[in-house]
Amino acid sequence: MATILHIAFPDQWEAAKQAGCYRWSTRGKSLDDGATFIHASRPEQVAMVANFVYADVRQPLCLLVIDTERLVSALCDEDLDAIGISFPHIYGPLNLDAVVDVRPYERAADGRWPEVTAEAVS
Template identity: 35%
Template sequence: MPNRPATAYKVLTSPQMADLEAGSFEGAPIDIQDGYIHLSTATQLTETVDKHFADQPDLWIAAVDLEALGDAIKWEVSRGGAEFPHLYGALTLETVIAYSPLEREDDGSIKLPVTG
């Protein structure tokens, strides 16, 4: 089994973040259509935002504890042959270890929420 990170990230709109803060997030329209919640690793996050959320205001980044989700996480091959973590089930606030408004570093990469 490849060495996989223990944390992944979900990009959320402000209304989706409000759902999560209320307890759980069932998925964006694309998640519901595909049957799972799309997550990205730290190294995949900037490309995900640039490709799927370009010019969208008021976005949030949630850091998700993959180990707490156990078997609900499946690593599946997606664009370019890369493995992405997919959550089969709802994202609950108790499995989110940090979240913050989407901000970029000076180099243009996405600033990760501060955990711990």
């Protein structure tokens, strides 16, 4: 099973379960607001993204563990910002049955969002 991760606010995940699909692209943007894809990460990319995009967020987040083989929407690996790092992007809503686990994601003792290993989410 190949997995990718999506950083989410717990309340948005709860709302998605009620709605039947997840539509948040990233912090403050959803597919309903004109975003074209849902941002995802490989485990080794999570801390970099969290410490950039969610640097000022103090509340705990969660990590949606996504089985890529269960995705209904298209998945593309892209380096859209030409930074030399490609990220997985889900082009369309995230079907709930592709989310095989939801893990709490909290700041480390040093105040930064911690690294995530592949073993931690497998």
